[in-house]
Amino acid sequence: MTSSTGLTQVQTAILAAIVDDAGIERPLESTSRLVAEAASSSHPVERHFLEQLPHQCTLLAIGVADALGSLARLSPELPFGAVVVARGLLEAAADLYWLSDQSINGQERARRAFMVYLKQHETVTRQLEQVYRRVPVEIHGIQDLPRAIDEGWESLRRHAEEMAAAGHQLRTTTKPGSKYVIGDAKPSISALIDRLITDHLGKTGLNLYANYSPVAHGEGEGLGSLLTRSDAIETPLGVRYRHGFDEETWRKRIKDPAVGAAREQSVRGSNSPTPAARRLSARR
Numbered sequence: 350m351t352s353s354t355g356l357t358q359v360q361t362a363i364l365a366a367i368v369d370d371a372g373i374e375r376p377l378e379s380t381s382r383l384v385a386e387a388a389s390s391s392h393p394v395e396r397h398f399l400e401q402l403p404h405q406c407t408l409l410a411i412g413v414a415d416a417l418g419s420l421a422r423l424s425p426e427l428p429f430g431a432v433v434v435a436r437g438l439l440e441a442a443a444d445l446y447w448l449s450d451q452s453i454n455g456q457e458r459a460r461r462a463f464m465v466y467l468k469q470h471e472t473v474t475r476q477l478e479q480v481y482r483r484v485p486v487e488i489h490g491i492q493d494l495p496r497a498i499d500e501g502w503e504s505l506r507r508h509a510e511e512m513a514a515a516g517h518q519l520r521t522t523t524k525p526g527s528k529y530v531i532g533d534a535k536p537s538i539s540a541l542i543d544r545l546i547t548d549h550l551g552k553t554g555l556n557l558y559a560n561y562s563p564v565a566h567g568e569g570e571g572l573g574s575l576l577t578r579s580d581a582i583e584t585p586l587g588v589r590y591r592h593g594f595d596e597e598t599w600r601k602r603i604k605d606p607a608v609g610a611a612r613e614q615s616v617r618g619s620n621s622p623t624p625a626a627r628r629l630s631a632r633r
Contacts, residue, residue, distance in 0.1 A: 353421035355608045360417035363611065367410045374407050386455030392515040394508075395459040402462045406448060412441035413611050420607055425599035428575040428592070429564060435607050436561040442610040443541035446548075456515070463512050464535050467505065468526050474501030475525065505529060542610075550609045557606055 368374055377384050387399035416438035423431045448461055481494040509529035513519035517531045527534060536544075539558045546557055563571025577598070580591035594602065 356417045356421040359611050360414045363414040394511045395515050398459045398462040409441045409445040425594040428594045431603045432564040439542045443545045446545045
């Protein structure tokens with residue numbers, strides 16, 4: 350068994366579904382559900398974000414495919430890197446699953462797309478604030494940042510109010526990344542990953558994200574889980590364990606979750622999209 354089994358196949362299927370042979374993003378099919386949702390929206394801001402959503406989904410799918418390619422080059426002997434990459438893959442796949450939910454209507458899909466935009470917009474504005482605090486004032490152009498920061502916050506407020514005018518509740522919070530919230534707050538990434546895994550792989554005894562996170566953060570209990578307890582040797586300093594996964598642990602912790610989550614975003618054949626792909630477009 351090799352670590353690349355199944356990984357590169359799903360990676361290839363995802364890329365074939367979202368980009369053409371030249372690597373260009375495929376356009377939406379005229380019969381796609383997302384085209385119909387955008388066309389039926391009477392509010393220009395909602396319609397705009399529905400029209401922009403395919404590009405966001407493409408970026409997420411490329412992230413999933415990229416992670417699969419990385420995992421295919423890793424192995425059970427490199428458990429830290431594999432866990433970190435698998436964590437990022439599940440985050441991207443869970444966001445894509447949330448945005449392409451078949452059970453919601455166009456208005457709710459636009460709201461979700463807008464929530465992603467708000468977080469991205471706020472993150473950029475906060476990054477500008479950090480640059481202004483950290484970079485010496487004599488650096489060329491730094492004096493212009495306060496105006497850009499003010500414009501960023503004003504743009505964020507204006508867009509939030511415009512979206513609220515489409516019939517959504519607007520509220521503000523002090524939580525970074527959620528200064529403006531339209532309707533319900535976006536679920537935590539842990540909850541989104543748990544839903545994706547539960548829907549397509551079954552309920553796990555432990556939320557996988559809770560298992561990955563302490564590894565990615567370099568915490569002791571997380572790094573300790575990367576040791577193979579069944580492969581131990583006695584040394585003058587005591588028992589030492591091999592650093593790495595056995596094949597069963599690799600499959601359960603890395604390969605099966607990664608392939609299972611990613612396959613929902615891929616195609617089962619040259620032109621046969623999975624349910625997630627069908628939700629918005631046969632060719633996103």
